[in-house]
Amino acid sequence: MTPDSTVPDSATHPAHHDRLRVWRTALAAPGRYIRPWYGAYLLLGIVTAGMVPVLLPLMMVAISHQLSSVAYVMGVFDLGLLTSPLWGMFAERLKLYRSLFFLSFIIAAAAIGVFPLLHTMIGWMIAAFVLGAGSAGAGTLASLFIVDFAPQNEWEPRIGLLQSFNGAGQVVGLLLAAIFAHGQFDDGLWLAAVLLIPALMLGGIGLPIQRKARAADQHPHRMLDVRALAAFPHVNLPAGIGFHMNHFNLRGLRHLPDVIGTPFGRFILSWFMLALGVSGFFTYFPLMLEHGYGVNTHLTSSIYAVGAAIGITLFVLASRLATRFGSGKVYQFGLWLRLAGFVLLLLPYFMPVLPRLTLAIVGFFLIVIAWPLLSVAGTGLAARLATFSEGAAMGLFNASLALATVIGAFASGPIIAALGYRGLAWMGVIGLGLSIVTGLGLGRRQADAPQPAA
Numbered sequence: 001m002t003p004d005s006t007v008p009d010s011a012t013h014p015a016h017h018d019r020l021r022v023w024r025t026a027l028a029a030p031g032r033y034i035r036p037w038y039g040a041y042l043l044l045g046i047v048t049a050g051m052v053p054v055l056l057p058l059m060m061v062a063i064s065h066q067l068s069s070v071a072y073v074m075g076v077f078d079l080g081l082l083t084s085p086l087w088g089m090f091a092e093r094l095k096l097y098r099s100l101f102f103l104s105f106i107i108a109a110a111a112i113g114v115f116p117l118l119h120t121m122i123g124w125m126i127a128a129f130v131l132g133a134g135s136a137g138a139g140t141l142a143s144l145f146i147v148d149f150a151p152q153n154e155w156e157p158r159i160g161l162l163q164s165f166n167g168a169g170q171v172v173g174l175l176l177a178a179i180f181a182h183g184q185f186d187d188g189l190w191l192a193a194v195l196l197i198p199a200l201m202l203g204g205i206g207l208p209i210q211r212k213a214r215a216a217d218q219h220p221h222r223m224l225d226v227r228a229l230a231a232f233p234h235v236n237l238p239a240g241i242g243f244h245m246n247h248f249n250l251r252g253l254r255h256l257p258d259v260i261g262t263p264f265g266r267f268i269l270s271w272f273m274l275a276l277g278v279s280g281f282f283t284y285f286p287l288m289l290e291h292g293y294g295v296n297t298h299l300t301s302s303i304y305a306v307g308a309a310i311g312i313t314l315f316v317l318a319s320r321l322a323t324r325f326g327s328g329k330v331y332q333f334g335l336w337l338r339l340a341g342f343v344l345l346l347l348p349y350f351m352p353v354l355p356r357l358t359l360a361i362v363g364f365f366l367i368v369i370a371w372p373l374l375s376v377a378g379t380g381l382a383a384r385l386a387t388f389s390e391g392a393a394m395g396l397f398n399a400s401l402a403l404a405t406v407i408g409a410f411a412s413g414p415i416i417a418a419l420g421y422r423g424l425a426w427m428g429v430i431g432l433g434l435s436i437v438t439g440l441g442l443g444r445r446q447a448d449a450p451q452p453a454a
Helices: 014-018 021-028 038-064 068-081 084-094 097-117 121-147 152-180 185-202 251-259 263-293 297-325 327-350 356-385 390-419 421-438
Strands: none
Touching: 038 068, 038 097, 038 121, 038 152, 038 185, 038 263, 038 297, 068 121, 068 263, 068 390, 084 097, 084 121, 097 121, 097 185, 121 152, 152 185, 152 297, 263 297, 263 327, 263 356, 263 390, 263 421, 297 327, 297 356, 327 356, 327 421, 356 390, 390 421
């Protein structure tokens, strides 16, 4: 058979036909897969993915009058997220799943509650790291309660529904943030801290108690079908990280030398440049849109909430598009869509007569809704192009995303000090442009190419 260099994913990977199988399974019998403690994850989404990303930067600038404080504090928050592998390691080795799950909510609530009482950079950075660590712990333990306790054939629908709870929480949290975004930052953050108290109570209902044995050679992260899981929304955190809790690990880093010069290596570089380019914007977006374009924070939160709500549906649509046209083409389309958003943010600086407010609203909306396309297609490409195990590939995939976001968050402070808000728009345009160039042709793969090891 003659190899076809343009064969779509559906032909080279039959698993792509099963992307929607998880949704059908979950929706056919939701009561079988939903547990009361999922409500704790919904509340976590309200707080860490909805309220905190909007209110925290606004509060810090209102107190310090220094934009650079946002970059450093949110960068430290991202560093706290990198503790995710430690939470998983301690939970599995010490069998302290429930204790660590509750502890993560407690320290996250405490960190949010003390933020309004702190007025120094050092204090904010410590609280931000603790908040990031608590958020990472809650998300990691939530996934482990499924993959370490539930039957393997129920992992995908359970994790899908769990992540959908978080996505719905983000929408609610953004709407709540809009209420407190006109100066009541302290009240909003204290409400966010209080919301994590019922999360503690909900988190104790229906949690598994008896740990089930698992064969020594079976690691749950390697056994998950990442292509099927890509159909679901992931946790969207303040600096723009799409945090895949169940796959975030560092063991894939040992394969880094092996991927240089390969299509997978080129994809990882493209993914890194994407995250690096947009990280500054997602660190400052409430302030940038308000002070740079006149979009008040109430409207910003509302637009983000609408985009996040639409995004839940777009994750399924993106799966259909990837199945029909291939993950490479969908990935490129998502990059161009996000690039168009950043170009619209740049235009008013070159053509002041253009309607700055309208361009900012449309640009922001395009940037937000592009994420489902990028997440689904990126996950599919990572699994499809890797020449080693999917678990290790996803570890490298997410590690590159997290590293780029941390670097970009810290770098955005000096950039905005030198160039103002337009510097963040340029950062997005340049990062996405490089991502598009390095990602060209990744959708073309020969039908008889070797498949990644299981």
